[in-house]
Amino acid sequence: MSKTHVKFKLNGAAAEGMCEPRTLLVHFIRENLSITGTHIGCETTHCGACTVDLNGKSVKSCTLLAVQAQGADVVTIEGMANADGTLGALQEGFRQMHGLQCGYCTPGMIVRAHRLLKENPKPTDEEIRFGIAGNLCRCTGYQNIVKAIQHAAAKLRGEEYLEAAE
Amino acid sequence: MNDMSPNKAEREAKLEGMGCRRKRVEDVRFTQGKGNFVDDIKLPGMLFGDFVRSPYAHARIKGINIKKAMKVPGVLAVLTATELKGVNLAWMPTLAGDVQMVLADGKVLFQNQEVAFVVATDRYAAADGVEAVEVDYEALPVLVDPFKAMDKNAPVLREDLKGKTSGAHGPRKHHNHIFEWTMGDKDLTEAAFRKADVTIKELISYHRTHPSPLETCQSVASFDKIKGELTVWGTFQAPHVIRTVASLISTIPEHKIHVISPDVGGGFGNKVGAYPGYICSIVASIVTGKPVKWVEDRIENLTATSFARDYHMTAEIAATKDGKVQALRVHVLADHGAFDACADPSKWPAGFFNIVTGSYDFPVAHCAVDGVYTNKAPGGVAYRCSFRVTEAAYCIERAMDILAKKLNMDPAELRLKNFIRRDQFPYQSALGWEYDSGDYHTAMKQGMEKIGYPALREEQKRKQADFKAGKTRDIMGIGVSFFTEIVGAGPSKNCDILGIAMFDSCEIRIHPTGSAIARVGTKSTGQAHETTWAQIIATEIGIPSADIMVEEGNTDTAPYGLGTYGSRSTPVAGAAIAMAARKIKAKAQMIAAYMLEVHEGDLQFDIDGFRVKGLPEKFKSMKEIAWAAYHSVPPGMEPGLEAVSYYDPPNMTYPFGAYFCVMDIDVDTGVYKIRRFYALDDCGTRINPMVIEGQVHGGLTEAFAIAMGQEIRYDAGGNVLTGSFMDFFIPTAVETPVWETDHTVTPSPHHPIGAKGVGESPNVGGVPAFSNAVNDAFGFLGATHIQMPHDYWRNWEAAKSLGLIK
Ligand code: FES
Ligand code: FES
Numbered sequence: 001m002s003k004t005h006v007k008f009k010l011n012g013a014a015a016e017g018m019c020e021p022r023t024l025l026v027h028f029i030r031e032n033l034s035i036t037g038t039h040i041g042c043e044t045t046h047c048g049a050c051t052v053d054l055n056g057k058s059v060k061s062c063t064l065l066a067v068q069a070q071g072a073d074v075v076t077i078e079g080m081a082n083a084d085g086t087l088g089a090l091q092e093g094f095r096q097m098h099g100l101q102c103g104y105c106t107p108g109m110i111v112r113a114h115r116l117l118k119e120n121p122k123p124t125d126e127e128i129r130f131g132i133a134g135n136l137c138r139c140t141g142y143q144n145i146v147k148a149i150q151h152a153a154a155k156l157r158g159e160e161y162l163e164a165a166e
Numbered sequence: 167m168n169d170m171s172p173n174k175a176e177r178e179a180k181l182e183g184m185g186c187r188r189k190r191v192e193d194v195r196f197t198q199g200k201g202n203f204v205d206d207i208k209l210p211g212m213l214f215g216d217f218v219r220s221p222y223a224h225a226r227i228k229g230i231n232i233k234k235a236m237k238v239p240g241v242l243a244v245l246t247a248t249e250l251k252g253v254n255l256a257w258m259p260t261l262a263g264d265v266q267m268v269l270a271d272g273k274v275l276f277q278n279q280e281v282a283f284v285v286a287t288d289r290y291a292a293a294d295g296v297e298a299v300e301v302d303y304e305a306l307p308v309l310v311d312p313f314k315a316m317d318k319n320a321p322v323l324r325e326d327l328k329g330k331t332s333g334a335h336g337p338r339k340h341h342n343h344i345f346e347w348t349m350g351d352k353d354l355t356e357a358a359f360r361k362a363d364v365t366i367k368e369l370i371s372y373h374r375t376h377p378s379p380l381e382t383c384q385s386v387a388s389f390d391k392i393k394g395e396l397t398v399w400g401t402f403q404a405p406h407v408i409r410t411v412a413s414l415i416s417t418i419p420e421h422k423i424h425v426i427s428p429d430v431g432g433g434f435g436n437k438v439g440a441y442p443g444y445i446c447s448i449v450a451s452i453v454t455g456k457p458v459k460w461v462e463d464r465i466e467n468l469t470a471t472s473f474a475r476d477y478h479m480t481a482e483i484a485a486t487k488d489g490k491v492q493a494l495r496v497h498v499l500a501d502h503g504a505f506d507a508c509a510d511p512s513k514w515p516a517g518f519f520n521i522v523t524g525s526y527d528f529p530v531a532h533c534a535v536d537g538v539y540t541n542k543a544p545g546g547v548a549y550r551c552s553f554r555v556t557e558a559a560y561c562i563e564r565a566m567d568i569l570a571k572k573l574n575m576d577p578a579e580l581r582l583k584n585f586i587r588r589d590q591f592p593y594q595s596a597l598g599w600e601y602d603s604g605d606y607h608t609a610m611k612q613g614m615e616k617i618g619y620p621a622l623r624e625e626q627k628r629k630q631a632d633f634k635a636g637k638t639r640d641i642m643g644i645g646v647s648f649f650t651e652i653v654g655a656g657p658s659k660n661c662d663i664l665g666i667a668m669f670d671s672c673e674i675r676i677h678p679t680g681s682a683i684a685r686v687g688t689k690s691t692g693q694a695h696e697t698t699w700a701q702i703i704a705t706e707i708g709i710p711s712a713d714i715m716v717e718e719g720n721t722d723t724a725p726y727g728l729g730t731y732g733s734r735s736t737p738v739a740g741a742a743i744a745m746a747a748r749k750i751k752a753k754a755q756m757i758a759a760y761m762l763e764v765h766e767g768d769l770q771f772d773i774d775g776f777r778v779k780g781l782p783e784k785f786k787s788m789k790e791i792a793w794a795a796y797h798s799v800p801p802g803m804e805p806g807l808e809a810v811s812y813y814d815p816p817n818m819t820y821p822f823g824a825y826f827c828v829m830d831i832d833v834d835t836g837v838y839k840i841r842r843f844y845a846l847d848d849c850g851t852r853i854n855p856m857v858i859e860g861q862v863h864g865g866l867t868e869a870f871a872i873a874m875g876q877e878i879r880y881d882a883g884g885n886v887l888t889g890s891f892m893d894f895f896i897p898t899a900v901e902t903p904v905w906e907t908d909h910t911v912t913p914s915p916h917h918p919i920g921a922k923g924v925g926e927s928p929n930v931g932g933v934p935a936f937s938n939a940v941n942d943a944f945g946f947l948g949a950t951h952i953q954m955p956h957d958y959w960r961n962w963e964a965a966k967s968l969g970l971i972k
Binding site for chain 1: 189190192193194195196197198199200201203205206208239288289290378379380381382429430431432434463464465691692693694856857859860861863864865866867868890891892896898899900902904905
């Protein structure tokens with residue numbers, strides 16, 4: 001099959017490669033670009049493990065073609081750390097609140113939560129639950145993920161989050 | 167420790183040892199997308215394999231034509247049973263003593279069975295190749311209902327077993343029969359039933375479901391022809407077992423096989439077994455001389471690798487009229503699918519189902535399990551439970567509620583009346599187990615108090631009256647569940663896998679500067695072993711957790727272990743870790759005595775070093791001792807500071823807990839709301855409460871899924887109706903209830919640190935709590951037992967069948 005040149009911004013830097021028009025964005029990022037933090041849990045748009053941020057929206061990269069990202073601004077889990085390389089607020093929140101176990105859903109979850117907090121910096125627990133409903137986790141039962149996101153939200157607002165992981 | 171001077175407290179805190187809510191070391195890489203999962207592995211020249219799968223549940227294969235597929239750009243090879251026969255691998259042994267087709271040999275026995283393996287340069291080309299393989303099938307009659315498996319004219323599924331009147335577990339009664347397994351005293355049980363005031367009998371089905379971790383099963387195999395060495399990276403919960411099996415079924419000696427489980431994205435039992443994908447990636451690598459990756463997609467995962475449950479249990483209890491249980495009798499019809507690929511210890515074809523007497527003092531009991539073949543996927547794995555323990559717990563916990571209803575007794579009161587008392591431990595159960603420790607009454611009463619049990623029952627009475635008066639269409643259920651698990655397989659006297667005793671192991675090396683590496687025979691799939699194993703060592707020998715690296719999953723470096731499943735890691739490997747640490751501590755004590763010029767017996771261990779009794783200023787820290795171990799050991803002593811322990815547990819451990827679920831159901835729509843869920847767990851000594859609570863949350867969420875809707879369902883033609891996350895229920899954050907956790911601590915008397923294991927308790931105890939809540943809600947309207955899963959539709963059906971909806 002003939003190949004197409006695809007170029008977009010990935011975590012702030014230019015990324016490009018040749019791929020078949022049918023190549024899924026998630027495969028392009030993971031295989032062509034060898035950036036493997038974004039995961040695959042279903043390939044049917046249900047689990048959210050493949051969530052990336054595309055032009056300011058959370059998208060499931062198993063349900064987009066790489067060519068659809070042409071010229072876009074894409075952010076993955078690899079773009080979530082602070083500029084100085086320390087853990088970003090969400091990454092730290094997930095660690096502090098025990099928001100992950102096997103870690104397989106975590107990249108998609110954090111990237112999704114990143115957009116959620118941009119849209120709603122002070123969410124209720126219920127709004128968080130609704131906001132991450134497109135991301136499945138088989139390990140944590142979500143309770144500590146909600147707390148992890150609250151932890152990050154508080155930090156981003158410059159407040160302190162006090163509740164312990166439960 | 168009564169002298170908790172600030173200095174002492176500080177030193178202890180610095181260790182981050184047992185009992186502390188230590189943050190996980192794993193999280194640093196996982197939160198940055200820097201985990202290393204199988205599909206992240208990329209080797210030079212790596213090829214990709216994909217399966218041609220059967221659309222039929224039962225059919226004869228009349229021909230396979232690969233010509234077109236071989237012309238697809240990028241396709242390099244297509245393996246079928248014919249090629250596999252050349253290397254004697256068309257069939258493979260299962261853990262349960264049966265054999266299983268790797269690729270369909272002559273016929274297919276379940277939908278989506280592996281028929282051919284296409285190897286190509288990338289996953290897209292492999293998928294194109296799969297499309298181009300032509301298979302000529304002749305459909306055969308399909309057997310889906312296990313209750314019809316042993317009918318006289320039921321279709322013959324396993325032609326390879328023709329004429330075999332006995333299998334790995336004794337006589338076979340029918341061509342679709344696998345085994346019959348019995349435990350207990352049949353005659354005494356019968357006698358007790360004859361004399362009983364009250365009896366109940368109910369068919370309690372635990373439907374087929376699936377563990378479906380978020381990462382599917384996958385492997386990368388790389389065979390080096392020159393060295394004759396095979397390296398396999400895979401999603402393995404038990405990498406050493408995989409290495410031994412790979413060696414036994416291939417001609418490659420075990421020392422030339424390197425099995426590596428990198429980070430694994432959840433297991434829940436799914437990743438214990440050996441699957442055709444693993445074998446085919448290995449064979450394909452040998453055939454092509456290139457590394458070959460196989461990654462299952464979600465549909466394949468749900469439909470072909472390892473279902474769980476599918477136990478149909480007829481339970482009977484005999485009791486006195488005031489509610490004292492006298493006898494338990496259970497018959498199980500177990501649907502094993504097309505091959506018996508259950509992942510149980512080899513001598514236990516029905517796992518530890520004989521824990522079915524639960525937490526109650528049954529004087530006598532008898533259980534029998536008949537396993538049968540059907541045209542469904544093989545498996546029968548322990549989905550977040552010890553072997554068949556969740557089936558057993560569901561059976562007894564439903565049956566106790568049914569008995570309570572018949573006696574018109576409160577289900578909590580009936581349980582309190584029949585619990586094994588604290589002074590009866592160690593307790594010998596009627597079905598052959600020795601329960602190590604427990605304090606059921608305390609746990610139950612604590613739970614009842616925390617949930618406000620009497621007030622809830624009062625409220626329920628009012629609601630029932632309101633419902634009868636037509637004032638509401640909501641009904642309220644209170645689900646009570648009190649489970650006893652049996653985990654930590656297991657003692658070599660009764661547990662082995664393919665002849666290998668189910669010990670586990672740990673090797674610890676202390677480095678000269680006082681930091682350490684510990685290698686363990688288990689494999690975390692999310693349970694935080696890298697964090698918690700270090701905590702055990704920290705407390706045992708006084709080196710901070712932060713200075714201890716834990717490594718698992720590489721069979722070349724880790725000592726032989728049987729892996730992680732059945733909540734065995736803490737009971738077995740946790741003990742091995744403590745024992746290895748104690749060996750190090752003993753040697754450290756000798757070195758410290760030499761350094762301090764006293765007799766060993768004059769020393770006492772004090773948090774992070776040894777102190778001379780009565781001379782508190784004479785102290786050597788573990789750090790100093792470690793340096794001395796490589797520098798100035800006592801004359802005659804070997805230098806170095808390391809130890810290995812292989813731990814063969816003397817007994818299983820028996821975690822327990824009291825769970826309560828409060829639920830409201832709208833009878834007109836079947837829509838339920840979980841109002842509260844309270845879980846009290848007693849897993850003995852608690853290593854890291856944060857991790858335990860996380861395990862409980864996750865297990866309860868899986869229990870919630872199973873009880874309230876998650877199911878692998880087939881139609882009459884053997885077609886899977888729940889083959890994707892569209893139809894297979896995985897709760898999102900929206901449906902998932904908020905969990906309340908609590909605990910009591912009854913240490914295991916035989917475990918070096920008293921820990922019992924916890925990961926699976928919430929699934930085992932959770933399912934009956936949900937199901938009992940639904941049944942309790944409908945109970946006053948005449949329902950005795952409503953089968954799981956209790957989704958909205960089935961609740962509505964139940965309401966309809968009770969005449970509540972016109
Ligand atoms: S892999 Fe994209 S939603 Fe599951
Ligand atoms: S942490 Fe394992 S799937 Fe979420």
